[in-house]
Amino acid sequence: MTKFITHFESAIEPAVTLPANQIQTMHKSRPLWARYDLDAVARSMTKQQLAARPQTPWRYRELLPIGNCIEPVSLNESVSALISCRRLAKQMGLSHLSIKDEGQLPTCSFKCRGLSLAVTMARHFGIQRIAMSSNGNAGGAMAMYAARAGMQSVVFMPSNTPSANKMEAWVCGAKLFETNGWIDAGGKRIREGHDRGLWFDISTLKEPYRLEGKKTMGFEIAEQSDWSLPEVIIYPTGGGTALIAMWKAFKELREMGFLTSGTMPRFYASQSNGCQPIVSAWEAGKRFADRHEDPQTVASGIRVPTALGDFMVLDTLKESGGAAVAVEEANLAAWQSKVATAEGIIVCPETATCIGALEKLVDSGEVGRNERVVIVNTAAGQKYFEAPVPAVPQIDLNAETDWEDFETRYLKPANGKVCGAMRVN
Ligand SMILES: Cc1ncc(COP(=O)(O)O)c(C=O)c1O
Incomplete structure (x- = not known):
């Protein structure tokens, strides 16, 4: 039984290292990187052995802090589908476009990857109460895994968080609180509680394990692409x-000699122009982003x-040769509908930004028409049931339906083949 993790390293001062055999948080209020003995992992895990393992993210456990010895807190996560989208690709002038559909995972979002591992590690180190400030999906996922592990959880969510997320947290027994500020302000309060010993803070990047769990998305994309990575990933x-986690995963696989093509993907970060701190920093050539006031x-x-x-994201974009792209908030529903109509996949509004970004990148020639593009659908669009549905026509069931009028008004021009053999004329 082996663990291959060797230590943690400060993301801002690489010379500072911290031991892996005790629970870690940050160094000087900055995130940590987990480091592994990658030669030892490469010796102990071949691609052929990997291929025979069950289709769950835990198949990459040598590259996670649990190694072979810590039992994960699990809800039977599966490897998420990488769905080839031929019709959408054609509409967008591309040859190869796939969606990594994280909406199919147990929490209906990608958040189970990080939270299953963070809760596993918290339980391993004897933590009994965990807390976070969340915009929704992470708080819901924390509550689910905490319940599964028999731990208490506390979550602060801005009051306009989607009700599906509030419901997830509440129904799983989390102590749920609404805040009158944004996720970063809530995060400061959660930290105060952590410092007073009320709970362990597992908010984004305030401990190093969620990042490691999210690497499994990158490992899966690599394996699903037969170890030849796509040229472009939009997130x-x-x-x-x-x-950040996918980039780290690809670099670890490269170091282990697992990748067959020399090229690494270019990462593009997409944001809505209603909240675009990373894009603004990217455009200004800064390594640290200014706060986006009044995010909408x-x-x-x-x-x-x-x-x-922020600096880890901006470093990744730079190192990978990608960019940050902002898109019109007002078009999110149209982009969601574009994907759903073409492919039957209901992407979340977050992922709708990727479609807008891809349109821009193809138009400007930054993404080539023959490049392999992967978009991450980070959550099931169905979780956002406050999303407005435009007014639709009403059918009066008390009156006869005039089918001729109905067909000309509402249905696409038909050529007699609409219902195949069932059509009478
Ligand atoms: C659906 C969805 N997409 C994207 C994100 C952004 O994730 P990240 O923190 O990895 O940028 C979140 C985070 O809450 C999310 O819930």
Whole structure:
């Protein structure tokens, strides 16, 4: 039984290292990187052995802090589908476009990747109460995994968080509080509680384990792409943890000699113009982002005015050769509908920003028409049931339906083949 993690390293001062055999948080209020003996992992895990393992994110456990010895807190997570979207690709002038659909996971969002691992590690180190400030999906996922582990959880959510997320937290027994400020302000209060010993703070990047859990998304994309990575990945960015985590995952696989193509993907961070601190910093050439005051977007997961890992996101974009792209808030519903109509996949409003970004990147020639593009659908669009549905026509069931009028008004021009053999004329 082995763990391959060797130590943690400060993301801002790499010379500062911290031991892996005790629970870690941050160093000087900045995030930590977990480091592994990657040669030892490469010796102990071949691609062929990996192929025979069950289809769960735990198949990559040598590259997680649990190694082979800590039992995960699990809700039977599966490997999420990488769905090839031919019709959407054609509409967008591309040859290869896929959606990594995280909406199919147990928490209906990608948040189970980080939270299952963070809760596992918290339980391993004897923590009994965990807390976070959340825009919704993470708080819901924390509550689910805490309940599964028999732990207490506390979550602060801005009052306009989607009710599906509030329900997830509440029904799983979390102590749920609404705040009259944004996620970063709530995060400061959660930290105060942590410092007073009330709970362990597992807010974004305030402990190093959620980041590690999210690497599994990158490992899956690599394995699903037969170890030849796509040229482009577009990710809806709030705190940016999964973007940073995928890049870390790819670098670890490269170091282990697992990747067959030499090229690494370019990462593009998409944001709504209603909350675009990373894009503004990118455009200004800064390494640290200014706060986006008065953030306004229905894409609650990316309503993040300040990100603790801003420099890690911006470094990743730069190192990978990508960029940060802001898109029109007013178009989010149209982009959601574009994907759903073409492919039957209901992406979340956060991921709708990726479609807008991709349109811009293809138009400007930054993304080539033959490049392989992956978009991450970070949550099921169905979780956002406050999303407005435009007024639709009413059918009066007390009156006869005039089918001729109905067909000309509402249905697409038909050529007699609409219902195949069932059509009478
Ligand atoms: C649906 C959804 N998409 C994207 C994000 C942003 O995630 P990250 O912090 O990795 O940028 C979140 C975070 O809450 C989210 O819930």
